[in-house]
Amino acid sequence: MDDKSTTIKDLKNFVEDFVKERSWSQFHNAKNLSMALTIEAGELMDIFKWNTLEECDLKMSEKSSRGEAIDELADIFIYAIAFANRNHINISQAINQKMLKNRIKYPADKYKGHF
Amino acid sequence: MDDKSTTIKDLKNFVEDFVKERSWSQFHNAKNLSMALTIEAGELMDIFKWNTLEECDLKMSEKSSRGEAIDELADIFIYAIAFANRNHINISQAINQKMLKNRIKYPADKYKGHF
Amino acid sequence: MDDKSTTIKDLKNFVEDFVKERSWSQFHNAKNLSMALTIEAGELMDIFKWNTLEECDLKMSEKSSRGEAIDELADIFIYAIAFANRNHINISQAINQKMLKNRIKYPADKYKGHF
Amino acid sequence: MDDKSTTIKDLKNFVEDFVKERSWSQFHNAKNLSMALTIEAGELMDIFKWNTLEECDLKMSEKSSRGEAIDELADIFIYAIAFANRNHINISQAINQKMLKNRIKYPADKYKGHF
Numbered sequence: 001m002d003d004k005s006t007t008i009k010d011l012k013n014f015v016e017d018f019v020k021e022r023s024w025s026q027f028h029n030a031k032n033l034s035m036a037l038t039i040e041a042g043e044l045m046d047i048f049k050w051n052t053l054e055e056c057d058l059k060m061s062e063k064s065s066r067g068e069a070i071d072e073l074a075d076i077f078i079y080a081i082a083f084a085n086r087n088h089i090n091i092s093q094a095i096n097q098k099m100l101k102n103r104i105k106y107p108a109d110k111y112k113g114h115f
Numbered sequence: 116m117d118d119k120s121t122t123i124k125d126l127k128n129f130v131e132d133f134v135k136e137r138s139w140s141q142f143h144n145a146k147n148l149s150m151a152l153t154i155e156a157g158e159l160m161d162i163f164k165w166n167t168l169e170e171c172d173l174k175m176s177e178k179s180s181r182g183e184a185i186d187e188l189a190d191i192f193i194y195a196i197a198f199a200n201r202n203h204i205n206i207s208q209a210i211n212q213k214m215l216k217n218r219i220k221y222p223a224d225k226y227k228g229h230f
Numbered sequence: 231m232d233d234k235s236t237t238i239k240d241l242k243n244f245v246e247d248f249v250k251e252r253s254w255s256q257f258h259n260a261k262n263l264s265m266a267l268t269i270e271a272g273e274l275m276d277i278f279k280w281n282t283l284e285e286c287d288l289k290m291s292e293k294s295s296r297g298e299a300i301d302e303l304a305d306i307f308i309y310a311i312a313f314a315n316r317n318h319i320n321i322s323q324a325i326n327q328k329m330l331k332n333r334i335k336y337p338a339d340k341y342k343g344h345f
Numbered sequence: 346m347d348d349k350s351t352t353i354k355d356l357k358n359f360v361e362d363f364v365k366e367r368s369w370s371q372f373h374n375a376k377n378l379s380m381a382l383t384i385e386a387g388e389l390m391d392i393f394k395w396n397t398l399e400e401c402d403l404k405m406s407e408k409s410s411r412g413e414a415i416d417e418l419a420d421i422f423i424y425a426i427a428f429a430n431r432n433h434i435n436i437s438q439a440i441n442q443k444m445l446k447n448r449i450k451y452p453a454d455k456y457k458g459h460f
Contacts, residue, residue: 001207038156042272074213092116098189157387231437268386304443322346328419
């Protein structure tokens with residue numbers, strides 16, 4: 001699979017098939033999925049919690065910790081897609097609209113190089 | 116924008132342009148982004164924390180709380196994509212490989228209808 | 231140990247001794263500890279994520295899951311106390327002042343039975 | 346209020362009175378409170394997310410950001426105490442028992458100065 005040719009809809013179908021095969025949509029209400037998402041994000045943080053910012057960069061270049069981080073990131077995407085599936089959310093549109101708000105909130109000339 | 120025609124690479128470019136225009140990649144190390152991701156996931160949970168599972172479904176059908184949740188979900192996607200951009204992660208492949216592990220860990224016949 | 235006779239200062243000393251014996255205060259800056267706190271809170275959630283509210287009550291009365299939850303809650307207290315130790319925070323005063331703000335924000339007569 | 350003379354039981358009563366006056370214990374099941382705890386921990390992280398470790402120390406010495414952090418830490422304590430109240434957990438004992446496990450898992454001589 002390749003990010004250039006894989007569409008959001010492909011990933012949605014991919015996740016939905018997995019959930020349907022296990023009849024797990026009954027557990028996928030918004031409250032539970034928001035918890036699952038946060039837990040996975042916490043597991044991603046767990047890789048970095050005691051490290052300096054420089055050590056974290058190193059961890060992302062070492063095979064074992066990089067692999068762990070990629071797996072945790074995948075879990076976050078999977079639950080985020082499952083949330084969109086269950087609630088009929090157009091992901092591309094959601095991102096597009098939020099980025100428009102961000103562009104207004106953080107004009108490039110005013111926020112260049114700081115936050 | 117449409118999930119059927121939008122590729123992961125499109126979204127990656129979309130987020131990367133926003134980050135580059137603001138020279139924000141300096142803040143986007145793995146530690147900081149994993150925190151940002153968890154904070155946004157926490158904000159998604161915040162919509163549902165005191166509600167029953169049924170009330171949460173209702174909230175996802177009411178315009179104002181649905182809009183809020185979609186914005187928070189978008190933020191999660193944006194930071195997850197930014198994490199992938201910064202660390203040169205193939206998102207489709209990451210999801211594919213994690214789902215393969217999940218299929219082995221949770222065989223459909225054994226986990227049908229329960230977890 | 232007993233909640234009636236144990237003071238906050240007792241717990242602060244208890245945690246500080248553990249940290250000092252390992253020379254771990256070097257890792258206990260505010261950023262790292264806020265991450266550790268959130269990760270532990272995520273682990274507490276992990277016990278409840280797929281359960282209904284009623285099932286969660288049951289889990290808190292079953293020995294094994296109750297024991298797990300108590301351990302996660304202890305971790306949250308330990309990191310919160312470590313955060314206070316490192317940053318010279320008077321915990322009782324902090325709680326007292328936040329509760330005063332809460333009493334003003336949520337007057338009992340107006341918020342009785344709802345949120 | 347003073348950490349030397351305030352007992353855990355004092356804080357438990359303090360939080361319980363607030364919850365009872367508002368009849369909020371109905372919302373305080375284990376699932377909801379674990380979410381509330383994580384959300385507050387996320388808000389504490391939010392103060393530090395884009396800062397270096399050194400900048401975070403500075404933030405803890407500046408009045409306004411220090412005050413914010415203390416308020417978020419208080420919220421974490423309040424929800425952790427509410428969780429203990431609702432589920433009849435002896436906090437001092439929970440911390441004591443978890444620290445005993447930690448002492449076995451991380452012997453001081455083996456973990457001195459690293460993790």
